């Protein structure tokens with residue numbers, strides 16, 4: 001009976017089969033990589049299960065090309081699949097969650113599809129019109145045959161197969177003007193594809209290779225014969241010498257492993273011979289994985305013990321703030337049998353994790369120093385993660401991360417590091433100033449930044465939710481304290497703005513009256529020490545800023561925290577003169593002023609006002625008075 005693919009799989013499969021795809025040849029890489037994974041699984045079992053004995057020679061992958069029937073067959077001695085596994089693994093292309101992330105029109109390019117969804121096996125349909133999978137699972141008596149011609153569906157039935165393992169038979173598509181599928185039956189072509197993408201596969205990839213030799217007893221007569229040969233070098237790339245490897249080799253490895261659909265921004269190749277022996281290849285991706293900032297994203301590195309993969313995503317090897325790092329670690333000093341729980345406490349693993357953390361940090365610093373543009377690109381994608389790192393775990397990693405974070409600068413008009421900021425601070429400047437807001441454009445217009453900007457000080461713009469929380473955790477950098485431009489004491493003396501004692505005395509009563517009108521809304525009303533041309537602004541007192549309040553109250557369980565608001569009034573502004581006048585002649589008007597100014601300050605700050613109708617009426621009243 002023919003079964004249909006799950007709806008999403010069908011759409012995806014259609015797209016893939018019909019996409020004009022320039023790298024069709026990678027279907028072989030995908031199938032070989034699946035075979036290699038399947039052998040890894042059985043090999044691992046054999047090493048850890050006393051009841052199983054296997055010889056190294058038992059593990060291999062074999063390619064068979066038959067020109068007559070136009071089939072290419074990939075055979076492996078891996079773990080095989082049961083009927084249920086066939087159904088589960090080859091009946092659904094991608095798990096629907098990840099598929100939902102991409103809209104159909106974004107799926108034009110086949111490369112994207114493969115990289116992002118791990119639809120490895122289905123790439124077979126880029127070259128084959130009919131695919132047959134014959135497989136027998138370890139420990140199972142019965143073998144099964146899965147067959148499909150693409151989007152129409154598939155069948156599964158019982159069949160005969162001697163040995164455990166899987167055999168995939170591709171009946172190649174008819175040749176077209178653009179593509180000569182017969183090419184995939186040619187020895188030289190298959191050999192070169194294997195060399196290019198699968199050279200380092202640890203198991204032998206065998207193929208019958210034609211040669212010719214002198215006929216027995218003859219001196220000039222040759223005969224053709226076939227001989228089985230291993231066509232890959234089998235040395236894993238991480239065991240090779242760095243000097244032997246080219247950028248391209250690392251890039252191929254990155255794609256082969258499906259670490260990402262992009263090209264890596266940087267690779268790090270570690271070969272350590274110290275207290276713990278291990279090799280590692282790490283990648284810093286160029287682009288943010290599509291699910292990076294979602295719950296679905298899982299950090300981790302592949303973990304191998306002496307070349308055998310023991311864990312797909314070992315999370316303990318990476319701190320959360322470097323969760324974007326992809327790659328693998330292979331160590332001879334780790335036990336094959338180690339369980340997840342034990343691994344967490346493994347001393348060796350801790351040493352490796354620490355070293356990886358340091359390496360990634362120094363590589364990032366290196367990019368920052370030598371390739372600023374690249375770093376800024378990286379930072380755009382993953383900077384938020386680093387800032388979360390500063391903030392989380394009570395700031396225990398702030399030292400590691402503080403030199404890697406950047407903010408937009410008011411004076412430089414670009415991203416700058418904290419070190420750059422501090423080293424060009426003015427002599428009399430006491431603090432590292434920052435202003436928080438939704439975007440650079442919005443912060444540019446904030447009244448609170450006026451004085452600090454006018455004094456010629458640089459201001460860092462905090463546009464990410466996490467920013468202010470992160471610097472609160474850091475407290476200072478190179479002994480300089482962070483200071484919000486909205487905070488009470490800015491450490492700037494300015495005679496023109498500061499209230500004289502007489503003024504203070506004089507304004508006292510006005511402010512008290514306004515404060516009474518705004519009771520419950522603001523903690524205090526003061527003459528501003530930062531406003532020059534704007535009449536009013538809101539600032540906060542204490543640990544919690546208005547921006548932080550916004551972030552916290554936007555959280556799902558609606559934190560009801562409120563910043564302590566201070567209404568600051570520019571006593572040198574025309575408007576304040578009006579208030580003073582009203583205080584003498586029309587006390588009711590002072591109250592209206594208080595309400596209007598408060599609401600306007602909220603609006604400037606990007607906060608909502610409680611009663612817009614009352615506000616509008618107040619404004620009308622002032623306009624008509």
Ligand SMILES: Nc1ncnc2c1ncn2[C@@H]1O[C@H](COP(=O)(O)OP(=O)(O)OP(=O)(O)O)[C@@H](O)[C@H]1O
Pocket residue numbers: 030034035038076078079080081089090117118119120121122166258
């Ligand atoms: N030769 C094989 N032997 C045993 N199982 C296989 C074989 N080929 C595929 N499978 C099973 O089918 C599943 C689906 O394969 P597919 O290539 O579509 O995705 P994947 O290998 O899981 O993901 P990715 O290709 O992104 O690593 C595999 O995870 C594996 O369980």
